Amino acid sequence: MTKLPDVKSWSLRLRIFLFFALIALLGSLAIAAAAMFGFSRLEQSGPGSAFILTGFAGALSLVGLVTWVWLLFDQNVARPIQELSGEMRARAHAGVDKEIDHAPARYLGDLAPAAVAVTRDLRETRGALEDAVAQETERLKLEKARLECVLRDAPAGVLFCSADHKVALYNAQAVSLLEQAGDLGLNRPLFELLRRGPVEDAYARLQQSSPRPLSIGATTELLCVSRDDARLFEATMRLAPELTPKGAGSVKGPGYVLTIRDVTEAVAKHTDRDALLREVFERVRRRASNLQTALSASRDQATLTPELEERLRDAFDADTTEMTEAIAELSLRFDALSATSWPMSNIAASDLAEAVRLKLAVQGVDLSVDTAPLELNCDGFDLALLLTSVAQRVASAGLGDTLSLRIQPEEADEANPGAEMGAVIDLCWRGETAPMGAVEDWLSEDLVGDHGVTGREILDRHGSEIWPERTREPEARTTALLRMPLRRARALQTEATRSNRLEFYDFDLLNASQETALDDRALDELTFVVFDTETTGLEPERGDEIVQIAATRVVNSRMLPGESFDELVNPERSIPQTSIEIHGVTEEMVADAPTISEIGGKFHRYCGECVIVAHNAPFDMAFLRRHEKRIGARFDQPILDTVLISAVLYGGDAEHSLDAIAERLAVDIPEELRHTAAGDAAATAEVLLKMKPMLREKGITTLGELRKACSKHLGMMTRPLEVADA
Amino acid sequence: MSKETANKSVMLVEDEDSIAIALRFLLEREGYEVSRVADGKSAIEEIKRRAPDLVLLDVMLPGASGYEVCQSIRLNSALDDVKIMMITARASATERRKGLALGADAFLGKPFSNTEVKAEARRLLSEKALGDD
Numbered sequence A: 001m002t003k004l005p006d007v008k009s010w011s012l013r014l015r016i017f018l019f020f021a022l023i024a025l026l027g028s029l030a031i032a033a034a035a036m037f038g039f040s041r042l043e044q045s046g047p048g049s050a051f052i053l054t055g056f057a058g059a060l061s062l063v064g065l066v067t068w069v070w071l072l073f074d075q076n077v078a079r080p081i082q083e084l085s086g087e088m089r090a091r092a093h094a095g096v097d098k099e100i101d102h103a104p105a106r107y108l109g110d111l112a113p114a115a116v117a118v119t120r121d122l123r124e125t126r127g128a129l130e131d132a133v134a135q136e137t138e139r140l141k142l143e144k145a146r147l148e149c150v151l152r153d154a155p156a157g158v159l160f161c162s163a164d165h166k167v168a169l170y171n172a173q174a175v176s177l178l179e180q181a182g183d184l185g186l187n188r189p190l191f192e193l194l195r196r197g198p199v200e201d202a203y204a205r206l207q208q209s210s211p212r213p214l215s216i217g218a219t220t221e222l223l224c225v226s227r228d229d230a231r232l233f234e235a236t237m238r239l240a241p242e243l244t245p246k247g248a249g250s251v252k253g254p255g256y257v258l259t260i261r262d263v264t265e266a267v268a269k270h271t272d273r274d275a276l277l278r279e280v281f282e283r284v285r286r287r288a289s290n291l292q293t294a295l296s297a298s299r300d301q302a303t304l305t306p307e308l309e310e311r312l313r314d315a316f317d318a319d320t321t322e323m324t325e326a327i328a329e330l331s332l333r334f335d336a337l338s339a340t341s342w343p344m345s346n347i348a349a350s351d352l353a354e355a356v357r358l359k360l361a362v363q364g365v366d367l368s369v370d371t372a373p374l375e376l377n378c379d380g381f382d383l384a385l386l387l388t389s390v391a392q393r394v395a396s397a398g399l400g401d402t403l404s405l406r407i408q409p410e411e412a413d414e415a416n417p418g419a420e421m422g423a424v425i426d427l428c429w430r431g432e433t434a435p436m437g438a439v440e441d442w443l444s445e446d447l448v449g450d451h452g453v454t455g456r457e458i459l460d461r462h463g464s465e466i467w468p469e470r471t472r473e474p475e476a477r478t479t480a481l482l483r484m485p486l487r488r489a490r491a492l493q494t495e496a497t498r499s500n501r502l503e504f505y506d507f508d509l510l511n512a513s514q515e516t517a518l519d520d521r522a523l524d525e526l527t528f529v530v531f532d533t534e535t536t537g538l539e540p541e542r543g544d545e546i547v548q549i550a551a552t553r554v555v556n557s558r559m560l561p562g563e564s565f566d567e568l569v570n571p572e573r574s575i576p577q578t579s580i581e582i583h584g585v586t587e588e589m590v591a592d593a594p595t596i597s598e599i600g601g602k603f604h605r606y607c608g609e610c611v612i613v614a615h616n617a618p619f620d621m622a623f624l625r626r627h628e629k630r631i632g633a634r635f636d637q638p639i640l641d642t643v644l645i646s647a648v649l650y651g652g653d654a655e656h657s658l659d660a661i662a663e664r665l666a667v668d669i670p671e672e673l674r675h676t677a678a679g680d681a682a683a684t685a686e687v688l689l690k691m692k693p694m695l696r697e698k699g700i701t702t703l704g705e706l707r708k709a710c711s712k713h714l715g716m717m718t719r720p721l722e723v724a725d726a
Numbered sequence B: 001m002s003k004e005t006a007n008k009s010v011m012l013v014e015d016e017d018s019i020a021i022a023l024r025f026l027l028e029r030e031g032y033e034v035s036r037v038a039d040g041k042s043a044i045e046e047i048k049r050r051a052p053d054l055v056l057l058d059v060m061l062p063g064a065s066g067y068e069v070c071q072s073i074r075l076n077s078a079l080d081d082v083k084i085m086m087i088t089a090r091a092s093a094t095e096r097r098k099g100l101a102l103g104a105d106a107f108l109g110k111p112f113s114n115t116e117v118k119a120e121a122r123r124l125l126s127e128k129a130l131g132d133d
Helices: A012-040 A042-093 A111-153 A172-178 A196-209 A264-299 A306-338 A349-362 A380-396 A436-444 A455-461 A495-499 A507-511 A577-583 A587-591 A596-607 A617-625 A642-650 A658-664 A677-697 A703-711 A714-718 B017-029 B040-050 B066-075 B093-101 B114-132
Strands: A157-161 A167-170 A219-225 A232-239 A256-262 A345-348 A368-371 A374-378 A400-410 A422-431 A467-471 A479-486 A489-491 A527-535 A546-555 A558-568 A611-614 A639-641 B009-013 B033-037 B054-058 B083-088 B106-109
Touching (some): A012 A042, A042 A111, A157 A172, A172 A256, A196 A219, A196 A256, A232 A264, A264 A306, A349 A368, A349 A374, A349 A380, A374 A380, A374 A479, A380 A400, A380 A422, A380 A436, A380 A455, A400 A489, A436 A455, A436 A467, A436 B066, A479 B093, A527 A577, A527 A617, A527 A677, A546 A596, A546 A677, A558 A596, A611 A617, A617 A639, A639 A642, A642 A677, A642 A703, A658 A677, B009 B040, B017 B033, B017 B114, B033 B040, B040 B066, B054 B066, B066 B083, B066 B093, B083 B114, B093 B106
Parallel strands (some): A611 A639, B009 B054, B054 B083, B083 B106
Antiparallel strands (some): A157 A167, A157 A256, A232 A256, A345 A374, A374 A489, A400 A422, A422 A479, A467 A479, A546 A558
16 A cells, blocks of 8 residues: 655645545445445335435435534635635735744645745835835935035025926025025015016026927026116026826926026126226326327427416326326226136135144144134135245244234225225234335245245235234233235124025925915915014003014925024013013013014015914914004915814814913923914924824815814804913 | 425435436425435435435335335334335225335325325425424
8 A cells, every 4th residue: 555645745636625535435335324224124114214214314424424524624724724815914914024824724735835935925025125115215315415415515596496486495505695685485486586577588488498398407598686686696597307297297387496696796897897997098098188289289389478388287287187086096996896806715714724824833833823703705725825935934034933823804994985894814923023025025936836826926816915013012022913904804604694594495395286276275285374473461452562573484394493583573662571571572672673564564575475373363463463554564364373273173172272282282392482482483383283184184184174174163262362372 | 485394305215217307306396305216225224324304215116115115214213203105006005004004104106196295295294393393
């Protein structure tokens, strides 16, 4: 007899065949057994009864047999299949990672191993996908950081705008170029800052010239003017790639990048230089020809009468005086124009001083530095070269010791009111004054650089000079110094003043659809201005006034602290001590602040077309609305109240003070900021951000739906609200 | 010839003959006693020797520059009474500051008119007269 293979390795088909074979075999045996049993009873009970007995016994044993086989089948086949499918589903949908336990399915042949293979493959694929997503996310983060770096130091202003000319990105340079024209902010219309015409023309030009679908990267040059006409910009417009939605797609068109360079001064300088040249020719030519004529007349002795001689002399005088004055004046103007023609950059005074100190240290000369927080408009490399060389000469000439380099600001002098702020660079030491002749020799030598430039040339480029001076100090020894003035300097631009606004860009703005009315717009798409006021008291109708307005903008579910608004307002009345104790705004603080007519207008422009949000909005709005006439603008933007939104979420009976809501939503208000306009506005904005997903769960996704839900709770506003929020 | 200008000595330090001749003529007519030096090096020696009341000092000079001459006059306390009027064709605001910082009493840009020179000379010498009194 051949040995059967291991039971566990039998195939499913063989097993099921065996079940049926078992039924057939045992069924036949049962029927045969029943027939024999009936036959044995034939003599005792007669044929009829024997037949019945046979049939009954056969049926009974068949039922028992089938039941037994079914139990076997159920336990070893049906149930394991069900379990297996359940396990597979868990792996497919619930993300279970454990390997399938296939002991219960051991009699199912290859089914269990096959399922294990499938789910293992699924798990590996899923893992690989997760890795890929994580990697891609990391890569995107890096690219974003790189983009920020590139934009931060791009020498030009960069603005990324959507097809409907709203700003989706800007860099620090753009802020400083456009700061005179107005406030730059995300999702704000570009045309609040730049004149509409040239930009729209250029955009249309690009769209016409590029085939559909628009070729990305098509560029055009344009000149545009700031809204206040004060600045002229040379700009490049480049179409940006857009997300093409699946299906029909929007007809909005692509956004664009606008790179702007301020050419106001360059153009003005060019124009000035032209005008100057023309004037030189006009004024000098006329006088020169006058002189020539008068001179030849005076040579003609025959006709020269004493009277004529007298008149000619007067003419000489007048013409030479005029020509002298003209040349003096024109040369001053030429100096002023040409001093700015060499390309200069803004170098921190401390960086320049440090460079000189290090260069000297290499040569064994000690230098201490003392610099004001200034940026010098200069050619830093050449200037460091010059200062190093001069300092080294002072040291090697044995003029003294204790060398120090001092860089201080210099206000524009009265004789020259148009001049900008400058700086003075002093190289000081204790000892002898530097002889001018030696200084002049030093300046005429080639400096130890690689481009053979002399100190004199560097000075000329900077429109500067070096001369020795002495200062008398309380100590016995006097300090000698060499002084070099610089025409252009400015206060040091700290990282905070330069770029604290760069973090904000949001390319999703480019995909926002603007066509629909605000009510149909999704809450996630809207831009909100969340604000809070501090006031002299609680009763606007009895003459209480605003003393401070602060606001923050929320764009695409992000708070933008760099675009916040915070202004003190002169209430044109006294501030009661009780109110000062709450908000800390004193009468001295607002004494020089603008009045509500100015700040209200500024705030209205800040709000633009956004949705206005406040905690207990009717209170704050009442103070503003009373002055709409003075402000010259109406606050007709949609207004949301976080008190009402809280009522929508938690029911009208819950407590809706800002503190209570903040606590419920785990929004942390630092104690020192509580009851400051800026702190409360920021807290309200955070509350709003946390409420949005909760509203979505309630099926409220658009502004219209939210306003409708809020209006059901409007009744509660007739009740006096919490006093603490004033 | 007014009393206050009488017997005042003026030294011209100027290398260009044409302007030196004209200035000498102009100043002599004003009643000053005028001498002239044509280069920086000998100017320093001459000024030390003669201690004039006023020096008309051109900036661009052979030998030593006007600035150098000016500085050496001011470093010599025996010459504290000497008034210095600097004259230059490059009269930018910075050069004016440099000249005044080095001790010049007046700074005149070329071209200048005769009246200007006369008025400045008179002003400086009367200041000096006041200082002497």
